Amino acid sequence: MPAQPDLPLAAPELLDSMLTRKFGPEVQNYFSGSPLNRLSFLRTDHAFLAAALTHHSTAFVAVDDLAPAARDAANLAYVSHADLSAVIGENPFAKTEAEMIEAYNSKVASPLILFLGINDKRHEGFEYKAYKGVPYFAVDITPKGSHEEAAKGVIETLKAKNLIFLQGRSAMTLNASDAAIFAQARALLDWNARNPFCSGCGQPTLSVHAGTKRVCPTADLAPGASARGPCATRGVVSNLSFPRTDPTVIMAVISHDGTKVLLGRQKRWPTDWYSTLAGFCEPAESVEEAVRREVWEESGVRVGRVVVHSSQPWPYPANLMIGAIGQAVKGGEEINLEHDPELEQAKWFDFETVRVALKTGTSGLDEAPGEGRKEGDLRLPGHTAIANQLLQAVVLGGFLGGETKI
Numbered sequence: 001m002p003a004q005p006d007l008p009l010a011a012p013e014l015l016d017s018m019l020t021r022k023f024g025p026e027v028q029n030y031f032s033g034s035p036l037n038r039l040s041f042l043r044t045d046h047a048f049l050a051a052a053l054t055h056h057s058t059a060f061v062a063v064d065d066l067a068p069a070a071r072d073a074a075n076l077a078y079v080s081h082a083d084l085s086a087v088i089g090e091n092p093f094a095k096t097e098a099e100m101i102e103a104y105n106s107k108v109a110s111p112l113i114l115f116l117g118i119n120d121k122r123h124e125g126f127e128y129k130a131y132k133g134v135p136y137f138a139v140d141i142t143p144k145g146s147h148e149e150a151a152k153g154v155i156e157t158l159k160a161k162n163l164i165f166l167q168g169r170s171a172m173t174l175n176a177s178d179a180a181i182f183a184q185a186r187a188l189l190d191w192n193a194r195n196p197f198c199s200g201c202g203q204p205t206l207s208v209h210a211g212t213k214r215v216c217p218t219a220d221l222a223p224g225a226s227a228r229g230p231c232a233t234r235g236v237v238s239n240l241s242f243p244r245t246d247p248t249v250i251m252a253v254i255s256h257d258g259t260k261v262l263l264g265r266q267k268r269w270p271t272d273w274y275s276t277l278a279g280f281c282e283p284a285e286s287v288e289e290a291v292r293r294e295v296w297e298e299s300g301v302r303v304g305r306v307v308v309h310s311s312q313p314w315p316y317p318a319n320l321m322i323g324a325i326g327q328a329v330k331g332g333e334e335i336n337l338e339h340d341p342e343l344e345q346a347k348w349f350d351f352e353t354v355r356v357a358l359k360t361g362t363s364g365l366d367e368a369p370g371e372g373r374k375e376g377d378l379r380l381p382g383h384t385a386i387a388n389q390l391l392q393a394v395v396l397g398g399f400l401g402g403e404t405k406i
């Protein structure tokens with residue numbers, strides 16, 4: 001079985017506090033725990049961005065069609081401005097944001113340059129006002145538009161330096177800190193690529209705020225462009241211009257007597273593989289209500305009290321998984337798969353079976369199960385999945401009281 005990457009380490013200040021003593025340690029899920037300070041309030045400060053983009057210490061994540069350049073399966077490759085200068089071209093932050101919007105030309109496609117933040121634990125000479133650290137950017141080097149040939153050249157040069165591009169979910173082998181940096185880059189590059197047109201009026205949009213907002217300019221300097229009409233996003237409906245994060249609930253449901261946990265499986269999963277139930281939060285629904293609705297729809301089980309355990313950013317494409325633990329109401333444990341065909345099976349498992357599976361039966365979906373697992377035993381997701389953390393919280397006792405550890 002390939003080694004699963006470590007999870008982010010909790011910062012020391014999270015470990016000893018009144019809240020930790022009362023509610024236990026905060027769970028740091030995979031894809032969270034970025035070492036970067038995002039400095040979101042500086043995304044409109046082009047003097048800052050222009051200086052950060054060209055500083056000698058600045059680290060760049062190069063991303064081709066959502067696949068990041070990497071040294072190997074565990075480590076991103078942080079390349080330099082010089083490596084990407086053919087794609088980046090002139091410093092786009094030399095103009096102010098207002099000047100960029102005024103000069104908007106829908107026929108000129110600039111590469112997306114996304115400011116990720118600064119690592120303020122490292123200092124290699126960059127500082128701006130009160131902020132010091134190593135700046136990080138992601139650049140979309142997908143060959144397209146007017147920089148297609150330049151991007152192809154950059155990709156060939158990076159490959160000649162023995163860098164690889166991690167495709168699809170293979171980025172889940174990255175070390176915890178690189179995984180969090182990649183998650184931020186992937187979610188925002190994907191959102192920009194999917195939103196070239198305004199959702200208010202349908203006209204082409206321009207990326208601003210260093211890759212974290214798209215605006216609908218009032219004019220387009222492209223030859224032959226028709227006059228642009230009014231648009232609600234230029235007034236009060238600005239939320240249409242910002243990236244989406246879609247909340248998803250994922251929940252370990254325990255039986256009313258607290259001895260069993262409800263798991264389900266989809267048809268396409270390997271034999272014996274189960275996980276916790278999950279689903280999207282709907283508009284105008286609390287997290288607790290979404291948990292109760294999803295569990296009833298998928299399994300027929302009726303859930304009472306729900307508590308939130310932890311959350312996990314999930315950049316495929318832009319989810320926030322909200323991990324919860326719920327308890328079935330008395331007499332509400334009967335399983336009924338007739339409402340919603342999403343699950344092939346849902347079953348109650350006693351805690352000991354889940355404890356054994358957490359020890360010997362965890363892996364990624366397309367990997368072989370862990371060593372020591374007996375044929376036919378339950379299989380579960382590995383510890384980079386929040387489902388695994390929820391099950392640990394339930395069956396090892398920490399979250400529900402007690403001290404049991406595997």
Ligand SMILES: [Zn+2]
Binds near residue numbers: 200232233
């Ligand atoms: Zn518009």
